[in-house]
């Protein structure tokens with residue numbers, strides 16, 4: 001099941017839009033219809049808690065962060081964190097994002113390029129600068145490797161009924177311990193250096209320290225600040241890097257789409273570095289990114305919840321304690337919702353597109369109250385990086401066959417992705 005998890009869930013689709021099965025002693029229901037997904041995740045959101053295996057596997061890294069907590073604690077944390085992630089606040093990070101990308105792309109040697117390493121570096125640098133006002137520097141390769149190790153071991157451990165302690169001499173545990181130590185060391189060095197300072201900085205760490213609950217006036221505890229930083233670091237770069245990887249592959253193999261996106265970027269920017277306002281005014285480029293996340297959603301599966309009480313969805317009663325699974329990979333490729341579902345057609349996402357997208361059919365950032373907190377951040381970051389890439393390079397494939405999608409925590413191309421990057425002549429910015 002772990003080896004072909006998406007295929008395994010897809011096979012349940014023939015049982016209907018609500019497919020029930022027993023796995024060990026658990027009753028598990030897959031929800032395949034977009035309207036039912038909405039009914040579950042939005043209308044019955046108060047009857048859901050996260051499936052505990054995710055947080056259990058990542059316990060050491062996720063702490064008591066907003067990704068993990070439930071009930072009143074989650075509500076308080078989410079309420080406090082929202083102002084740090086509004087489109088307006090996030091727009092304030094655009095300059096830090098483009099600085100990281102411009103510097104990173106300037107180091108790329110045209111020719112065959114390992115795109116995973118490139119995007120891991122860029123997105124990690126973006127999150128490091130926005131969290132701590134500090135470039136990631138030399139730490140990237142080791143940190144990116146640590147994130148990969150954790151992502152790989154995590155998916156394996158999620159299929160065990162319990163997490164065996166990390167100190168046990170089991171395969172993979174030593175690598176997990178090393179990776180976890182490395183990430184804690186990296187973050188702690190930044191956070192501890194500013195532990196007592198009321199530095200008034202406008203980076204995310206400064207903002208987290210300054211947040212006050214509007215009802216109680218309380219600040220986040222020191223541990224909560226640490227945990228939210230760790231989650232932003234973890235959740236905030238691998239997902240965006242993965243989305244950019246698949247986007248690059250799709251543009252490299254659809255040169256007409258690449259040319260059109262680049263023409264839009266050139267017409268809008270005339271060679272200058274994009275701002276947050278520019279990013280909101282590149283509809284075709286945005287559509288290419290949305291379509292890439294449709295075909296290859298970074299969080300492709302394991303949006304799993306446990307019911308805390310009986311509910312009725314689509315006329316079917318689901319008893320308390322049932323595990324319900326929502327799988328973006330399958331919703332995003334359902335031919336009932338998407339004409340030519342397997343084809344890369346960015347036009348679907350252009351304003352005025354003829355075919356309306358059913359609500360609940362497109363959920364790369366999840367849906368309901370636990371929708372991705374960082375989605376505006378991610379969209380801005382990806383649009384800016386994508387525009388900068390197209391300004392500087394032509395992308396073409398090295399291999400003719402598409403990379404195999406492989407589920408870790410995010411959906412990565414198995415064996416990585418190499419593309420050929422040809423440098424463009426620099427454009428002269430218009431006065």
Ligand code: HEM
Nearest residue numbers: 067232235236239240298299364365366370372373374378
């Ligand atoms: C392309 C990039 C991204 C994608 C596709 C993505 C996707 C998601 C998805 C699907 C969820 C919901 C999971 C579920 O319902 O079980 C989620 C939650 C979350 N994401 Fe993202 N994410 C991205 C980037 C980011 C960034 C940049 C940040 C922070 C800087 C972030 C922070 C979070 C947090 C904190 C949650 C938990 C929210 C809660 O439970 O209340 N994500 N993300």
